[in-house]
Amino acid sequence: MLPLELAFFIVMLELTVGSFASLAFLDLRRDTSRGFIVFQGWLYLIFAVLTLLAMNAFATPQLVHGHGLDDSWVRAQGPVVLLFALLMLPWNVLLWRDRPAADAKAGKRAQTPATRVTQARFALGTLTTLVGFGALFVDGMAYRPLADSHLGGAFVVGLFVCGGLALGGVMTAMLLGHWYLNTPTASGKPLEFATTLMLAALAFELVFTLFIGNSTARPTLATQTLAPGTTIVLQGGQYQIVTPTPAPAKSAQPSKNATSTPTPTARITPITTGAMWWLELMMGFLSPLVLGGVALYLTRGRSFQSATGMLYLCLAFIFIGEILGCGLLVTPAV
Secondary structure, eight states: OOHHHHHHHHHHHHHHHHHHHHHHHHHHHTOSOHHHHHHHHHHHHHHHHHHHHHHHHHOOHHHHTTSSSOHHHHHHHHHHHHHHHHHHHHHHHHHHHOHHHHHSOTTTGGGSOOOHHHHHHHHHHHHHHHHHHHHHHHHHHHHGGGGOSSGGGHHHHHHHHHHHHHHHHHHHHHHHHHHTTTOTTSOSHHHHHHHHHHHHHHHHHHHHHHTSOOOOOOOOOOOOOOOTTOEEEEETTEEEEEEEEOOOOSSSSOOTTOOOOOEEEEEEOSSOHHHHHHHHHIIIIIHHHHHHHHHHHHHHTTOHHHHHHHHHHHHHHHHHHHHHHHHHHHSOOO
């Protein structure tokens, strides 16, 4: 099992599901411009295709078998993720066909009676969102044995769902902030909603992370030939591997009393998992919570350009935090 590849798939699934969910919420509110909804709908469909490719490349049942995951839930992962991606296509088609919504401005859409096409899109968007959360739930259940020291792994499942809302919410909020550059007189309520959704999900994810427990992943058994005299010592949370190497002889015919003194060669791991956990805490949670709060304050003051800059930083920090968190979850414990 390769931690980086698995972490990439998990983060892509969280990003796609959370992004579409936040977009569907904004669509239900009917106070966001149709152009933004249409553009984001097709963009997130591309995200779904990339998620499917990542799943087939890194997270199939055959590739993750024997690494401590719940195989029954892993087998259910593929059909649910595929169904979620397929449902996004007719939702986008219904959105494109909803011509009355195209003629209504963002501020007046809530007052416009919903057509049958609009109602069908709302229903399908709600179903797609539920299936997306189902995909995160299935993945959380599949990966929960890797850290099931509290409540049978319930915190792992909550971590996946809240991680999706946090990452997808900040993606939608950041792109929505750019949309305000073209429509500076639009209402700031949609951006406030997306930012608040991101902050709430991030706060819950922080709580789940603090109580999740240590990873119980185990490495695949493998053999490795070590040179004679090699020693492996754990000092201060770091593994030190020392292999004595004979010193080269000074002459072709050494004297009988000559001896070779072994020269130790040490290799030390550059960073411990404890340091990575603190890096995840600082960059993935505390920093975006502060920056997100500033962005929400700026949005309420209609400083959309400055708020977008804060959301840019939030997106980068949350993405890094999700990669670190997922990587630590699936990294084998020794």
